[in-house]
Amino acid sequence: MSLEFYAGIDNFKVDAKGNISITEKLAGSALKNKLDELQKLKADGVVRVTIESAVTRYTQKVDAETLEPVEYYERDTTGTWTTVQNEQLSLDVGEDQVIEREEEITADIIDSFLLTEKYELKSEFNPRKVLVRVAEGYSFDEIAKELDFESASDLLKKLNEARVEYAGMAKAWYEVKEDDDEE
Structure with missing residues (x-):
């Protein structure tokens, strides 16, 4: 299962342990009824992410x-x-x-x-x-x-x-x- 969408990078931080947190910002319609799929991906715990400039x-x-x-x-x-x-x-x-x-x-x-x-x-x-x-x-x-x-x-x-x-x-x-x- 995968989701493809356009988003802006709202913020990213590196904590003391070196973990990176990336916050993406997108319009509510960008996922067009795919919140259930997003929830399933979150439940998997690990996803592969490719970020490229749009x-x-x-x-x-x-x-x-x-x-x-x-x-x-x-x-x-x-x-x-x-x-x-x-x-x-x-x-x-x-x-x-x-x-x-x-x-x-x-x-x-x-x-x-x-x-x-x-x-x-x-x-x-x-x-x-x-x-x-x-x-x-x-x-x-x-x-x-x-x-x-x-x-x-x-x-x-x-x-x-x-x-x-x-x-x-x-x-x-x-x-x-x-x-x-x-x-």
């Missing part, structure tokens, strides 16, 4: 003069998210006029995008397949075995690489979604 950092290429992105993302007529080269810039911008700007977005937004939207796969790895299995309650160990990965950490590494690949697209989707929600 912030995905990626690089966006921009025109050094205008700071406009060299590429952007939009839905095509079929509803599929695609990468579009900024034509205004591509005529004037040489490789030496492009700078890289660091951007960040949280993994939960990217995961939401990967689960709900249409997009072209950028490699043979399908992140949606993994995220669907996680949502169904399978552990990363089980999914890794099913998909012939050496370990859960190898699968997680591949998933995080995919998150970086789709981060810009997910950010564009989220901004459109937020604008639609405000209207």
Whole structure:
């Protein structure tokens, strides 16, 4: 049995004996009716914990003069998210006029995008397949075995690489979604 959720680290302390206490803070809906499972895990007395940052950092290429992105993302007529080269810039911008700007977005937004939207796969790895299995309650160990990965950490590494690949697209989707929600 495993639980996957996003949380913030509220606090951690080290006592005189070297024991570490970590307090996580999450919205009540984050465990969506899984408090019974959490209680069972607590009763087991020992759990395996993997903590990783939910912030995905990626690089966006921009025109050094205008700071406009060299590429952007939009839905095509079929509803599929695609990468579009900024034509205004591509005529004037040489490789030496492009700078890289660091951007960040949280993994939960990217995961939401990967689960709900249409997009072209950028490699043979399908992140949606993994995220669907996680949502169904399978552990990363089980999914890794099913998909012939050496370990859960190898699968997680591949998933995080995919998150970086789709981060810009997910950010564009989220901004459109937020604008639609405000209207």
